[in-house]
Every structure is written in C-alpha cells, then in structure tokens.
Amino acid sequence: MIETKNLKKIYSTGEVETTALDNVNLNVKQGEFTAIMGPSGCGKSTLLNILGLIDTSTEGQYIFSGEDVSGYSERQRADLRKRNIGYVFQSFNLIDELTVYENIELPLLYMKTQPNERRGRILEVMEQLKLAHRQGHFPKQLSGGQQQRVAVARAIVGNPKLILADEPTGNLDSSNGDEIMSLLTGLNEKGTTIVIVTHSEAYAEYSQRIVHLFDGHIVAENMAA
Numbered sequence: 001m002i003e004t005k006n007l008k009k010i011y012s013t014g015e016v017e018t019t020a021l022d023n024v025n026l027n028v029k030q031g032e033f034t035a036i037m038g039p040s041g042c043g044k045s046t047l048l049n050i051l052g053l054i055d056t057s058t059e060g061q062y063i064f065s066g067e068d069v070s071g072y073s074e075r076q077r078a079d080l081r082k083r084n085i086g087y088v089f090q091s092f093n094l095i096d097e098l099t100v101y102e103n104i105e106l107p108l109l110y111m112k113t114q115p116n117e118r119r120g121r122i123l124e125v126m127e128q129l130k131l132a133h134r135q136g137h138f139p140k141q142l143s144g145g146q147q148q149r150v151a152v153a154r155a156i157v158g159n160p161k162l163i164l165a166d167e168p169t170g171n172l173d174s175s176n177g178d179e180i181m182s183l184l185t186g187l188n189e190k191g192t193t194i195v196i197v198t199h200s201e202a203y204a205e206y207s208q209r210i211v212h213l214f215d216g217h218i219v220a221e222n223m224a225a
Contacts, residue, residue, distance in 0.1 A: 038213035086155030145176035
C-alpha cells in the first residue's frame with residue numbers, strides 16, 4: 001500500500017538547510033500495523049506527514065496504492081487523502097467552535113456523504129468510542145482522553161484504508177493510552193492498515209513491525225514481539 005523510494009526532505013531557512021529525511025525506503029503492506037520509533041527530531045512526524053499527503057518530499061518517490069503521488073498538486077493530494085486516509089494528530093486538532101458530533105462529521109462533509117448515511121456512521125462510531133453522551137459538548141468541555149477519542153472517531157468515520165497516528169497516546173494517561181491502542185488494534189484486525197509514530201516501546205509492541213528512525217535514516221526494522 002505504501003512504498004517510498006529514496007525519500008528526502010530538506011527544510012531551508014535563509015542560508016540554513018536542515019535534512020529531516022535522507023534516502024528513506026519504506027514499504028507497508030495492505031493490512032499491516034507498523035510503528036515508527038526514534039528520538040525527538042529524527043524525522044518521524046515529517047515522514048508521517050508525507051505518508052499522509054499533508055506534506056511533500058524534496059526528492060524521491062512516494063507510491064500510494066500503486067500510484068506515484070510524488071508530483072501531485074495540493075488539490076490532488078487532498079482528494080486522495082479524504083478518500084483513503086484517516087489522520088490522528090498528537091494535539092487532537094479538534095475545532096473548538098464545533099461540537100463532538102460536528103467534529104466527527106467533518107470528513108463525511110468533505111466526502112459529500114448523504115445526510116442519512118452520515119448520521120448513521122457518526123452515531124455508530126460515537127457508540128463504539130463511548131462518546132454518544134458527549135455529542136453536544138465542545139472540545140474544551142472534554143478530558144484529554146475524551147478529546148483523543150473524538151480525534152480517533154473523526155479519523156475512522158470515513159472507513160479509510162489507512163490510518164496514520166502521530167503519538168496517539170502522547171497526551172494520555174496509561175489507562176486511556178491502552179484503550180486507544182486496543183481500538184487501533186481492533187481496526188487493524190478488521191483489515192485497516194495502520195502506521196503510528198510513538199516514543200513508547202510498550203505501545204510499539206501492539207504493532208506487527210517496528211521501524212527505527214535516527215537522524216532522518218531508517219537504521220533498523222524488527223518484528224514486534
């Protein structure tokens with residue numbers, strides 16, 4: 001499903017160039033659960049943003065579901081993303097002015113899902129994530145764990161082929177973190193491809209394969225226990 005070839009990302013600020021990713025070659029098969037680990041600043045989030053079609057590489061190829069998307073315009077990337085990818089951000093990225101229901105509804109609005117189907121999907125995912133009693137609340141009225149569940153609900157409501165999660169447990173206590181990881185595991189067991197970025201070895205072990213990144217390079221890969 002995912003293949004990168006000699007992927008490179010360079011950030012330029014004035015006369016200073018910073019190489020965030022350097023010749024990254026990564027393959028993720030359909031239905032796989034992969035964790036990306038490494039120290040802060042090693043390029044994990046940059047890689048995830050490129051895989052999620054939020055950012056583009058400076059050099060190299062990114063092949064998604066057999067399509068070389070390296071040269072896609074922002075509009076083409078957005079169209080492919082909304083149809084195929086759910087993204088869970090570390091900082092939740094919920095819209096404060098929208099209710100829980102409305103935040104979860106957003107991807108379906110972008111997909112132009114019909115109102116009856118839209119409502120059915122939202123209610124189903126809210127039940128699954130124990131959010132139905134909070135559907136009229138706003139993000140600031142929720143705990144961190146509840147906000148993360150809303151972020152996950154928003155990512156999965158469109159039934160994406162691929163879920164990308166950037167430190168999905170980073171702002172949560174262990175109980176809520178375990179709950180989120182169990183949820184992602186359940187989705188993977190139903191066939192969804194999942195790639196997470198995490199600092200936690202314990203949470204990385206939920207995956208099938210762990211990719212280790214250091215200074216913008218993949219330095220090791222191993223099967224999870």
